[in-house]
Amino acid sequence: MDPLHTLGKINSPDQARNLFAAKLDSIQSAKIAKIKHPDVLVRIANAIALCRPSNVFINTGSEEDKDIIRKIAIEKGEERALAMAGHTIHFDLASEQGRIVDRTYYIAEPEDLVSSLAKRMLPENATKEIETHMSGIMENLTMIVGFYMRGPVGSPAANPALELTSSAYISHSAELLYRNAFDDFDHEVEQKGYFFTNIHSEGLNRTEDLPHARVFMDRKYQTTYAWKCTYAGNTLLLKKGNHRFAVDKAVYRDRGRELSEHMFITGINGPGGRTTWCAGAAPSGCGKTTTAMAGNVFIGDDLAQMWIARDGSIRTINPENGIFGIVEGVNINGDPLLMKVLRQPGCEVIWSNVLVDKDFKPHWVGNMEPVPETGINFQGEWHQGKTNDKAEPIPISHPNSRCTMASENLENYSPEAANPDGVVTRIFTYSGRDADTMPPVWVAKTPDAGVVIGACIVSATTATEVGVTGIKRAPWANAPFIPGALGDYMDAQFKFFNNPDIKEPFKPVMAGLNYFLTHRARGGNSDKLLGEKQDVKVWLAWLERYAHNEVGYLSTPIGNLPCYNDLAELFDQIIDKAYPRSLYDMQFALYTVKIIQRIELQQKAYKNEEHLPEKLFKILAAQKSALMDLKEKVGDVIMPDYFENLT
Known part of the structure; x- marks a missing residue:
């Protein structure tokens, strides 16, 4: 019917x-x-x-x-004109913000x-x-x-x-x-x-x-x-x-030949003027737009469709040519190119659910600008100190407030976005909002282990879904958009990344990213990030060099970790920042109990799914067993120097 x-x-x-x-x-x-x-x-x-x-x-x-x-x-x-020419504001219903x-x-x-x-x-x-x-x-x-x-x-x-x-x-x-x-x-x-x-x-x-x-x-x-x-x-x-x-x-x-993913697409510059393309999955509200902008040139911040081309490469296109991006936390320090579009005339922008002041200028949480005394936002009239019916402060903008614009307005938008042949994509990353478990970056040792990284994304929920709270699994950051059986989707992932038509020069690097690790998770008493938003530029740069066999790595049960000297050099080159060994040790120490618990969470959840590929459980079991052996042998916390001494 x-x-x-x-x-x-x-x-x-x-x-x-x-x-x-x-x-x-x-x-x-x-x-x-x-x-x-x-x-x-x-x-x-x-x-x-x-x-x-x-x-x-x-x-x-x-x-x-x-x-x-x-x-x-x-x-x-449906929209109202704002002070800047070409800018308008749209308000959704207060109870429909996701x-x-x-x-x-x-x-x-x-x-x-x-x-x-x-x-x-x-x-x-x-x-x-x-x-x-x-x-x-x-x-x-x-x-x-x-x-x-x-x-x-x-x-x-x-x-x-x-x-x-x-x-x-x-x-x-x-x-x-x-x-x-x-x-x-x-x-x-x-x-x-x-x-x-x-x-x-x-x-x-x-x-x-x-x-x-x-x-x-x-x-x-x-x-x-x-x-x-x-x-x-x-x-x-x-x-x-x-x-x-x-x-x-x-x-x-098109199983095994094509994928449609919830991924950004960004290009990372490497030595000799090369650009290496990366596609990365992250749940909405977990930094996909920021990570897309962390590359030197970008094609997309949300969706990616990819296929295996005749030359044996994985090619990727963005089905969109614009951005519907979350603006909370967007500011001149972390997002200078985006802020240039949002705060300078000459571009068309649709804002949603931000605060509009008396001068018809938009404001949002985390923009690092003075907060107006009054305005109109997602719940109506607003003033500083206004609270809701639970006596909770009402922020100036909703956590899921957005800006909609054509990507061509951004200086780092690549002309390759219009190429129907797509871009050759070497790196695939998977990340969530993980405050206390995984290191900032780690690389799968095999394509199968890479698929498992994607299958095991865990994230704090964000404001993009109505009525959903807490910590949840977010397989491939694509779970809400997988219509069929999860086992079929997983099988398609294994078949795609193991397709024999992918030629050796184009073999994918599959990695986990996590830049939400906090001080509290590593012995501190603060929920501040253990690092800065801009550090993701270094994690991407290291993956770019890894894809071209130009850096070493430490082999661990969860995958390959960066060596300290490579990261220290890249921090200096890429963002002109010192990277102390003490910070490296905190970020890349393996907290075995936490990681084992994370694996057990996945084993328990996937056990209830039908027709799942057995290799998922084999890889998880092998990682858990190796971590338990290390825990018994070394202790709950394995410092990077343990793996350095093994090489």
């Missing part, structure tokens, strides 16, 4: 054109006439028949069309394998829900129809996708984050044989409606539905909604 076809009842291109003739004015009719692919026309027509908008606007991506969308967003009140994971469902038959970490609903039940809530939901509203590519046009890993929404804010965001491919859409759909469809209406945008908000994802018909919600993670369905479909494609259609 295809809910859109069932409810829209448009069966042919001729029926679609008849509906367009009745619903579209002459200007919009002339635009849609340029789209010829029958499946695309039928899909759009069914969405119109279901939602019954009063007007339909076809967005071709022209400057004129984009300007109309900006004006609609302001006129509707992904509504508790109201997000896959449409699935009983026999369909769905991730154990996700919710599901039968097609007939989902169809009734969609009919009840979306039938006529756009009456007295305008449906904006956009035609996008998730990736450069012509790339083998790019996805064509339709975005149909009543929200001008969402269309405005899509124009900054994705490539409008109106002129190439037919050809791309014909070449690839599929496209994604996304249907969203923000409804009445009232707090009382939010319990009834839903996000549905139909994997079989590659269609997403969302209503009565405004936060972009729930409504900009081109992003994480379609990322799920791309994951499905990699796991079930």
